[in-house]
Amino acid sequence: MPVLDEADIRKVLVVVAHPDDIDFGGAGTIARLTEAGAEVVYCLVTDGDAGGFDRLVDNGGMAALRRAEQTAAAKCVGVGDLRFLGYQDGMVEQTLGLRRDITRVIRQVRPDLVVTSSPDRNYERLGPSHPDHRAVGGATLDAVYPDARNPYAFPELLTDEGLEAWTVREVWLSGGMAANHYVDVTSTVDRKIAALRAHESQTSHIPDLDSMIKGWLSANAAAAGLPEGSYAEAFQRVATA
Template identity: 60%
Template sequence: MLDDTEVSRVLVVTAHPDDVDFGASGTIAGWVDAGVEVTYCVITDGDAGGFDPAVPRSEIPRIRRAEQVAAAAATGVTDVRFLGYRDGELTVTHGLRRDISRVIRQVRPQRMLIQTPERNWERIPASHPDHMAAGEAAIQAVYPDARNPFAHPSLLDDEGLDAWSVQEVWVMGHPTRTHYVDVTDTFARKIEALRAHESQTAHMPDLEGFVRGWGAGLAAEAGFPDGRLAEGFFISVMPG
């Protein structure tokens, strides 16, 4: 596992706007505070989301992109990229693997944060089909695609993007957690980020209480002292 001092760039790949903020924004705020450059790659525009029937569906992609940019700013992230795939229709395709590989080669991260491709039977909402497809496409882009100069040859031949090997992958939402991050000191920014997703969270009567309970449970699971809050991940070290 890399020490945080060995990491200067992190790439986060998620299916929807708000996924990263529920799962990892406290951790990301800490990375940014430590001087790490973090990039968000959001595969869909979340166009199947939202709860207000008065809002025209055609406006949802614009709204959700703006919400994600504002949420990212709450954690200190300014580089947010959208791939524009359709919400609710995500599958692992050669094209999606190429598009994620492109961003990997552009950003050249030592560490990536992705969603789990494995179903969590204890927390089915974490296993949204788009989440699992995003996770599977992302890990295939990490290995073998982005590191292989002969995969997706147009990336090198037409765009000049050399192969890049990611060293470590953090997985959020995984049914087995192997690492925990204390996010007590960045929790307020996590809540600020989640509230920026107004179309998704404004209907929740006690957003902070819900997220705080979740974080307290993970902190207890990690063995942290009472009163602390945590986020949990599965970590995989990539082959050299």
């Protein structure tokens, strides 16, 4: 069973494939955590250069635009530390190299909690199951266990970079079919929507973004047994012990 009490979460690392992934999946939760005093770091595996709807913007221009959008979105929920790994959007694979790069960030940040995408395909709603999401989720779980805690894994991280092993206490997975933890984000839903609006290249075409997001979050709140009018984000909570 999960062992991490939310009141004890002081440092959080979010690892996702693309700019906007965390804002769709968990920005309301991140806003709650930062309001409570937690330090949150974002690790973006790609720059999102294959996303967007304006094909007049080439991939290089799109990457810079989406990095700027994610930086603005992060500020909406109290996050200022963003790290981009530079993998190519749409072509992420669950490789040993990706595991090493995520392990490096885990050892640098030394978080209590890691938030990432589910590595499992969602057959109820296909959108969260982008191949990059699943590859990043799987590589992150492998980095959490066994790589980041094992001093013999990627020894160059210790010998060349001085990064000691670190054990993450818990992982929250977003976008899967096995939610077992709901966070009440009623008080931060407006900050979540503001973060999503910062991703103008991805959300400006949505005719009623507020209603779409609140509809999803209302369904989560109902599943969690929260009062009518509440909003919630859903995760699969995974203990690592």
